[in-house]
Amino acid sequence: MESAEAAGLLREHGPGGLPRFRTYRRRWVLLAAVCLLNCSNAMVWLTFAPVADKTAAYFHISLEVVNWLSTVYLLISIPFGVVATWVLDSVGLRCAVILSAWLNMTGSIIRMFSVLKFLSLGSQSYWYLFIGQCICALAQPLIIFSPTKLAALWFPDHQRATANMMASMSNPLGVLIANLLSPALVPEGKHIPLMLGVYTVPAVTACALATVGIHEKVPPTPPSASATYSTSQPFLTGLKMLLRNKPYIILAVCFGGGIGMFTCFSALLEQILCEKGYSNTSRFRHQAITLAISSSLFGFFGFAIYPIAMELAVECSYPVGEGTSTGLIFVASQIEGVILMILLQALTVRVAEVPSSTCTLGQDGSLDWTAPVLVLAGLCSAMACFYVIFFHTDYKRLHAERNRGDLVKAEDTATADTPDA
Numbered sequence: 427m428e429s430a431e432a433a434g435l436l437r438e439h440g441p442g443g444l445p446r447f448r449t450y451r452r453r454w455v456l457l458a459a460v461c462l463l464n465c466s467n468a469m470v471w472l473t474f475a476p477v478a479d480k481t482a483a484y485f486h487i488s489l490e491v492v493n494w495l496s497t498v499y500l501l502i503s504i505p506f507g508v509v510a511t512w513v514l515d516s517v518g519l520r521c522a523v524i525l526s527a528w529l530n531m532t533g534s535i536i537r538m539f540s541v542l543k544f545l546s547l548g549s550q551s552y553w554y555l556f557i558g559q560c561i562c563a564l565a566q567p568l569i570i571f572s573p574t575k576l577a578a579l580w581f582p583d584h585q586r587a588t589a590n591m592m593a594s595m596s597n598p599l600g601v602l603i604a605n606l607l608s609p610a611l612v613p614e615g616k617h618i619p620l621m622l623g624v625y626t627v628p629a630v631t632a633c634a635l636a637t638v639g640i641h642e643k644v645p646p647t648p649p650s651a652s653a654t655y656s657t658s659q660p661f662l663t664g665l666k667m668l669l670r671n672k673p674y675i676i677l678a679v680c681f682g683g684g685i686g687m688f689t690c691f692s693a694l695l696e697q698i699l700c701e702k703g704y705s706n707t708s709r710f711r712h713q714a715i716t717l718a719i720s721s722s723l724f725g726f727f728g729f730a731i732y733p734i735a736m737e738l739a740v741e742c743s744y745p746v747g748e749g750t751s752t753g754l755i756f757v758a759s760q761i762e763g764v765i766l767m768i769l770l771q772a773l774t775v776r777v778a779e780v781p782s783s784t785c786t787l788g789q790d791g792s793l794d795w796t797a798p799v800l801v802l803a804g805l806c807s808a809m810a811c812f813y814v815i816f817f818h819t820d821y822k823r824l825h826a827e828r829n830r831g832d833l834v835k836a837e838d839t840a841t842a843d844t845p846d847a
Contacts, residue, residue: 448646448647449582450646453589453649456580457580457589458635458639459632459636459639460569460576460593463526464569464594464596465596465600466534466629467565467566467597467600467629468598468601469600469607470533470559470625472601472604472693473495473537473625474495474496474555475694476604476608476609476695477608477609479696480615483615485540485551487552489697490771494556498556499563499566499760500689500760500761501760501764502563502564503566503756507567507756508753508757510522510568510753511747511753511754513525514747514749514753515664515747515750519572520641520642521643522572523568523572523640524637525565525568526572528633529564529565530569532561533557533561533562533563534625534629535629535630536557536558537555537625538622538626539554540552541618567753567756570752570756571756573589573593573752574736574739575747575748575749577593578650579648580645580649582650586737598688607624664743664746664747664750665754668754671742673817676813676816677738677817678739678754678758679758679809680813680817681739681755682757682758685732685756685759686762686766687805689766697795698798698799736752736755739752739755740752741821741822741823742819742820744822745823766802770798770802773797774794774797775796
């Protein structure tokens with residue numbers, strides 16, 4: 427009996443009594459599943475935004491109704507975001523990823539019903555789209571909140587930021603793909619069924635990969651000292667701690683506002699540009715290069731800080747669980763995004779029909795987006811300045827790890843992957 431206990435202790439501790447940390451090769455499968463799922467969900471979200479005018483004409487609805495297919499993501503994720511943080515920190519990463527994968531696939535398939543003539547009659551076509559978008563919107567908080575949790579639980583400290591970056595940046599990658607792919611697939615409204623079918627493929631693939639490839643909510647042996655103490659605070663206690671954390675509140679308002687602005691910009695860009703004479707390929711008056719550069723800079727500098735901000739949220743709120751700390755920021759961003767979507771559309775001014783307009787709705791007059799764009803630019807500048815001036819914090823998780831000297835020394839031995847059974 428004593429020898430068996432000694433063997434068990436030897437497996438859990440290395441030479442000198444230091445804790446033993448291990449990494450597992452299957453963590454890359456988990457990362458691939460989260461990346462593909464995050465990318466697919468973002469593609470579903472912005473499926474119709476780059477071809478809003480053609481979508482409105484195909485389904486015989488207004489632009490405002492088309493915008494709801496994007497706005498519903500923001501509205502649903504506000505209340506469900508709180509549920510998603512509880513699922514991640516209380517039930518586990520495996521449940522959150524698999525549930526989001528099935529929701530995303532189910533919603534994508536239901537959207538296909540809108541173009542099946544024997545199932546969709548009249549206004550029913552739009553409702554299939556809307557219900558499908560709602561189901562996919564339920565998946566968004568679960569998968570958006572997962573990168574920091576995945577990085578903390580499965581990756582050693584020297585790979586944690588990289589894993590979080592890859593999983594987080596797959597979401598704006600999905601936004602980029604949607605903005606390029608939708609106009610390419612839908613030169614005319616009759617090609618919308620093809621677009622819906624193409625977007626269903628990555629959703630089904632991500633669901634299969636998550637369901638088959640994810641078997642555990644945590645690795646058998648933690649990869650790092652911080653993973654040993656992950657989610658050390660109960661969910662409600664963590665929420666109370668966050669609401670009393672001044673640096674975290676500033677980060678949530680400023681970075682959440684940045685995500686909200688990016689959401690508005692992505693969802694409304696096609697409508698803003700078509701009134702100025704740009705088609706879905708943005709070729710007009712030799713400004714395509716200028717437009718591409720400005721949009722690229724917006725995305726590069728805007729989302730370059732996305733994974734850093736997620737890690738910073740965990741650092742300044744430690745020992746609150748990773749799902750709760752990143753989830754609350756996302757909920758704040760969706761609230762700000764809804765407010766901005768409503769505000770910017772309210773600030774538009776209807777003007778006489780512009781001859782150069784490429785909007786194909788045939789409405790009486792066009793919408794002038796000059797004032798909304800100026801308001802959006804002003805808010806971006808104001809929030810950036812506010813963050814730089816007022817945000818100051820300690821790196822609480824790093825300090826806690828340094829104070830556990832033996833754990834940090836032992837963590838340095840976790841360099842080789844353990845083969846999967």
